Amino acid sequence: MAEKTSKLNEIGLSKEDYKGKQTTLCLGCGHNAIVGQIISACYELNIPPERVIKVSGIGCSSKAPTYFMDRAFGFNGLHGRMPSLATGALFGDTSLIGIGVSGDGDTASIGMGQFKHVTRRNLPLLYIVANNGVYGLTKGQFSATAEQGLALKKQGQNRYVPVDIVWEAIAGRASFVARTFSGDPQQLKALIIAGLHHRGIAVIDVISPCVTFNNQDDSFHSYAWGKSHEVALHELSFVPPVRAIKVQYEKGESLEVPLYDGTHIILKKLAHDYEPTDRAKALQMLEDANDRNELITGLIYINPKQKSLFDLYDLPDTPLNRLPNEKLRPDPKSLEEINNLMF
Amino acid sequence: MAKTQSKMQTQKVVNEFSINIATINGSGSQTANLTLIRSIFKMGIPVSGKNIFPSNIQGLPTWYKIRVSQAGYLGRSQKTEIAVAMNPKTFGDDLADLDAGGIFLYADHIKEPIDRDDLILCPMPVKSIVKETKPPRELRDYVANMVYVGVLAYLLDIQLETIESALDFHFKGKQGPIDFNLSVIHDSFHWAENNLEIVSPFQVQPLDLTEGCNLANGNTAGGLGTIYGGMHFVSWYPITPATSLPEAILEYAPGLRKDPETGKNTYAIIQAEDELAAIGMVVGAGWAGLRAMTATSGPGLSLMSEYASLAYFVEIPVVVWVIQRVGPSTGLPTRTAQGDVNQTYNLGQGDTKHIVLIPGSVKECFEFGWKALDLADKLQTPVFVLSDLDLGQNQWMTPPFEYPDEPIDRGKILWEEDLEKIKDEWGRYLDLDGDNIPYRTVPGNQHPKSAYYARGTGHDDFANYSEKPEEWEKNLDRINRKIESSRAILPKPEITTRSGAKSGVIAFGSTDSAVRETCDLLQDEGLILDYLRVRALPVASEVLDFIRAYERIYVVENNRDGQMHSILSLEIPDRATTLVSLSHIDGMPLSADWIKAAVMEEEKS
Numbered sequence: 001m002a003e004k005t006s007k008l009n010e011i012g013l014s015k016e017d018y019k020g021k022q023t024t025l026c027l028g029c030g031h032n033a034i035v036g037q038i039i040s041a042c043y044e045l046n047i048p049p050e051r052v053i054k055v056s057g058i059g060c061s062s063k064a065p066t067y068f069m070d071r072a073f074g075f076n077g078l079h080g081r082m083p084s085l086a087t088g089a090l091f092g093d094t095s096l097i098g099i100g101v102s103g104d105g106d107t108a109s110i111g112m113g114q115f116k117h118v119t120r121r122n123l124p125l126l127y128i129v130a131n132n133g134v135y136g137l138t139k140g141q142f143s144a145t146a147e148q149g150l151a152l153k154k155q156g157q158n159r160y161v162p163v164d165i166v167w168e169a170i171a172g173r174a175s176f177v178a179r180t181f182s183g184d185p186q187q188l189k190a191l192i193i194a195g196l197h198h199r200g201i202a203v204i205d206v207i208s209p210c211v212t213f214n215n216q217d218d219s220f221h222s223y224a225w226g227k228s229h230e231v232a233l234h235e236l237s238f239v240p241p242v243r244a245i246k247v248q249y250e251k252g253e254s255l256e257v258p259l260y261d262g263t264h265i266i267l268k269k270l271a272h273d274y275e276p277t278d279r280a281k282a283l284q285m286l287e288d289a290n291d292r293n294e295l296i297t298g299l300i301y302i303n304p305k306q307k308s309l310f311d312l313y314d315l316p317d318t319p320l321n322r323l324p325n326e327k328l329r330p331d332p333k334s335l336e337e338i339n340n341l342m343f
Numbered sequence: 344m345a346k347t348q349s350k351m352q353t354q355k356v357v358n359e360f361s362i363n364i365a366t367i368n369g370s371g372s373q374t375a376n377l378t379l380i381r382s383i384f385k386m387g388i389p390v391s392g393k394n395i396f397p398s399n400i401q402g403l404p405t406w407y408k409i410r411v412s413q414a415g416y417l418g419r420s421q422k423t424e425i426a427v428a429m430n431p432k433t434f435g436d437d438l439a440d441l442d443a444g445g446i447f448l449y450a451d452h453i454k455e456p457i458d459r460d461d462l463i464l465c466p467m468p469v470k471s472i473v474k475e476t477k478p479p480r481e482l483r484d485y486v487a488n489m490v491y492v493g494v495l496a497y498l499l500d501i502q503l504e505t506i507e508s509a510l511d512f513h514f515k516g517k518q519g520p521i522d523f524n525l526s527v528i529h530d531s532f533h534w535a536e537n538n539l540e541i542v543s544p545f546q547v548q549p550l551d552l553t554e555g556c557n558l559a560n561g562n563t564a565g566g567l568g569t570i571y572g573g574m575h576f577v578s579w580y581p582i583t584p585a586t587s588l589p590e591a592i593l594e595y596a597p598g599l600r601k602d603p604e605t606g607k608n609t610y611a612i613i614q615a616e617d618e619l620a621a622i623g624m625v626v627g628a629g630w631a632g633l634r635a636m637t638a639t640s641g642p643g644l645s646l647m648s649e650y651a652s653l654a655y656f657v658e659i660p661v662v663v664w665v666i667q668r669v670g671p672s673t674g675l676p677t678r679t680a681q682g683d684v685n686q687t688y689n690l691g692q693g694d695t696k697h698i699v700l701i702p703g704s705v706k707e708c709f710e711f712g713w714k715a716l717d718l719a720d721k722l723q724t725p726v727f728v729l730s731d732l733d734l735g736q737n738q739w740m741t742p743p744f745e746y747p748d749e750p751i752d753r754g755k756i757l758w759e760e761d762l763e764k765i766k767d768e769w770g771r772y773l774d775l776d777g778d779n780i781p782y783r784t785v786p787g788n789q790h791p792k793s794a795y796y797a798r799g800t801g802h803d804d805f806a807n808y809s810e811k812p813e814e815w816e817k818n819l820d821r822i823n824r825k826i827e828s829s830r831a832i833l834p835k836p837e838i839t840t841r842s843g844a845k846s847g848v849i850a851f852g853s854t855d856s857a858v859r860e861t862c863d864l865l866q867d868e869g870l871i872l873d874y875l876r877v878r879a880l881p882v883a884s885e886v887l888d889f890i891r892a893y894e895r896i897y898v899v900e901n902n903r904d905g906q907m908h909s910i911l912s913l914e915i916p917d918r919a920t921t922l923v924s925l926s927h928i929d930g931m932p933l934s935a936d937w938i939k940a941a942v943m944e945e946e947k948s
Contacts, residue, residue: 050789053631066796066808073786074796075630077623078649084578084615084623085630091576091611092631093787114623117616316607319787320575321632322758323602325751327609328573328634330599332746338567338595339743342557343381343512 010046018043020067030182030208031130035067041192054099057082060137061103061130080111083118086125093319094310098125105135108144108163119172122200123309129165132210133221140213147220169203170282175306176202178299181226190236199260200308233298235268259304276301358388358413360424360545365437367430369401371485375492376407381509382501384558387550391417392738398676404433418857421936427491463541467494476527486527493531498543559741561708561734566591568712570599573751575633577612578624583676584732585666588638618643622650629661632785634716638664641683652691653799660719667731669930678930679732682902687727688880696826699727699880703855705741713747720754733932734853755782759790770805771795779825833879836886844873847893851877860935890918899925901933
């Protein structure tokens with residue numbers, strides 16, 4: 001066991017090097033599974049923790065960045081306003097990898113505006129929504145993703161129809177949108193890996209049961225419901241460029257999506273004959289799955305060619321936050337010219 | 344009704360009068376008004392222009408008040424010696440507001456009754472002059488305003504060559520529009536020369552008092568100052584009257600902030616979806632080691648409150664320009680005020696307290712533009728620059744902008760090699776130097792010990808989550824000492840003394856010129872006042888010394904409740920009863936006439 005944990009990745013780090021503080025979330029909380037898979041994915045991808053910025057808003061979900069990668073810079077910002085914080089922060093050094101963890105309250109209620117705008121700007125950011133349909137930190141109120149009719153102890157029945165985060169992300173023109181289930185660690189990790197290689201916003205809506213306040217067997221956000229209603233669209237693999245030739249898939253059964261950095265995502269078709277590159281079809285598929293009462297998981301939409309936010313700015317290779325002072329202040333002559341040009 | 348007449352002329356009033364021009368917004372009057380003010384300025388006469396405009400794009404009344412003052416008084420005057428009435432809807436009011444003996448110019452197609460006989464009337468055949476110059480149909484309404492420029496040039500002796508150079512500047516040398524506008528002005532001038540029997544008692548005579556100065560507004564100056572301050576990142580959301588500040592950056596930065604070696608931009612600007620996001624982006628950028636700035640006005644400032652409080656507590660440098668307009672609520676969006684002093688000073692929940700710089704001139708807007716970025720980095724805290732619509736958007740005579748006399752100060756940032764050198768333990772909030780300012784690292788630093796977790800929740804010296812009472816108190820007290828210590832390094836107050844003064848006056852921001860004028864007026868009445876202009880909060884010790892030195896101090900400000908007065912009263916409670924609040928808000932810049940009357944009223948009691 002001890003030998004296994006000390007195994008080093010290609011940059012000489014063990015999984016321990018990717019860990020954070022001891023979790024303070026409830027035992028069995030789906031969010032812990034998300035934390036575990038972020039750690040595994042970054043370890044496997046040989047990402048130096050120092051190259052990661054982890055950001056979050058407020059809520060149970062937003063505590064998660066504390067529990068992974070102590071050696072990464074992190075910022076626990078304001079409720080619903082992680083997207084703006086991440087946008088400004090990543091301009092500091094656009095080569096860094098942004099990982100944002102948000103919740104359904106954080107994203108689909110107070111933060112809906114910022115969520116839609118960060119998707120439309122296509123900020124390179126892995127945007128994970130730990131979605132449990134309930135406000136945990138304030139002890140069990142409905143969130144905007146709670147299904148209509150859901151009964152909670154203190155709240156009674158939920159009157160309103162839910163917000164579908166995946167639908168909103170696609171409508172908001174996010175360039176990578178996926179849904180998964182925290183009880184499906186393999187798929188969760190595959191999507192995180194793919195998302196980390198996507199240049200643009202990668203929204204992953206993770207149905208992540210709240211074992212304390214919203215885990216009744218008939219609830220959309222429960223383990224039992226997820227286990228019995230999950231329909232995976234495909235089996236996902238991620239292929240780094242050097243290994244691409246080693247993987248063989250039978251023609252017609254898989255779809256390869258090349259990413260900007262030369263890597264590929266391979267989607268092996270399962271229940272549906274589905275290609276996630278058509279926005280309108282993706283939305284239709286979500287509607288159909290909703291009618292069938294299915295929890296569709298997998299990579300639902302991807303457009304690897306969409307320009308990222310940083311592609312729209314003509315920035316130097318040196319990160320802005322490392323530019324020397326002399327590059328920041330125009331010379332005295334230029335001010336003289338401005339003074340002369342004024343009336 | 345009285346015809347044009349010449350009998351009322353008395354002694355000439357030279358270079359000391361105000362012109363009130365009433366037009367309809369969206370009719371192109373701005374070009375005509377700027378041409379007038381620039382022409383007079385070019386003649387070497389100090390002049391200021393205040394745009395009193397509606398929150399509307401086209402069709403509502405708008406006024407432009409030009410004050411010509413060889414004494415150099417640039418504040419608003421309550422007197423109007425010359426009125427130009429181009430708007431039928433406000434004709435009656437414009438007529439009533441004109442001082443006795445004044446000249447009333449009006450478009451002669453306005454058929455409104457004129458019920459005063461103490462004025463010099465000057466109807467202008469605007470339509471026929473415009474018709475004769477045969478403008479393209481779409482320009483007809485726009486050039487109509489050039490008629491009063493020509494007539495005023497004749498009446499006041501404004502030199503036509505200065506008008507030409509004003510038009511040349513306005514149209515950036517484009518000969519077509521220059522020539523066309525000029526031809527309307529010439530025709531109007533000649534019509535006046537050939538037809539008017541009146542002689543103006545008001546006149547401009549060339550001086551050399553504007554030599555070396557420019558005409559500019561505070562928002563452009565603030566934007567330029569920000570660029571020269573080495574900003575990396577601007578995020579903003581449009582709001583009157585702050586918008587023109589980021590827009591000045593958008594205009595000037597592409598030419599000034601390209602790296603000559605790589606040709607790449609050394610900055611980025613994002614128009615955010617709202618003020619919540621604008622401040623969020625700026626806080627994220629400040630945390631990541633960028634010199635970040637946003638600009639807003641009252642309603643946007645309210646939305647920025649939560650992140651401002653976080654930035655104070657997490658100790659993140661950001662700069663926020665606040666261009667005040669009239670509140671509460673949506674208020675009067677296009678009118679000036681100084682009503683956000685308290686809101687800015689304490690923006691945020693809990694014991695939040697910010698550093699506030701208060702420029703009092705266009706030149707100072709430039710200076711505080713770069714200085715604010717240095718102070719924010721040095722003190723690792725938000726720095727607010729509190730300006731207002733009058734200073735930000737109106738035209739002021741200003742000396743040229745001065746190149747920063749201090750190098751860029753990035754404050755205490757540790758990079759990889761710095762962390763290697765540090766012998767002692769480093770913690771984000773550990774006060775290693777005993778000056779209450781810890782060292783910070785920024786994302787991108789590859790040293791394994793560089794990272795920390797920033798959070799708006801309670802934290803210890805190492806940025807770990809903490810709810811311990813003693814840790815909370817220690818941290819918050821240190822932050823307070825840090826802000827308190829800034830009193831010594833923030834811009835000092837500007838003090839003007841006169842011999843024999845027993846009372847003083849304290850003011851700040853855009854009222855500076857009006858207060859100086861008041862002090863001159865009161866001296867003529869035998870009341871001598873020394874004057875202190877507050878340039879930063881928290882106030883320097885010099886402000887308290889000043890208050891202690893006089894029997895009575897008037898605190899003048901453009902708001903209802905006397906917000907600066909209450910801040911000062913709390914600073915020096917034992918002298919609070921000597922502080923007399925003179926505050927007033929009606930949407931107009933404070934005038935010397937009002938301040939003088941308010942002081943005289945207090946002096947009676």
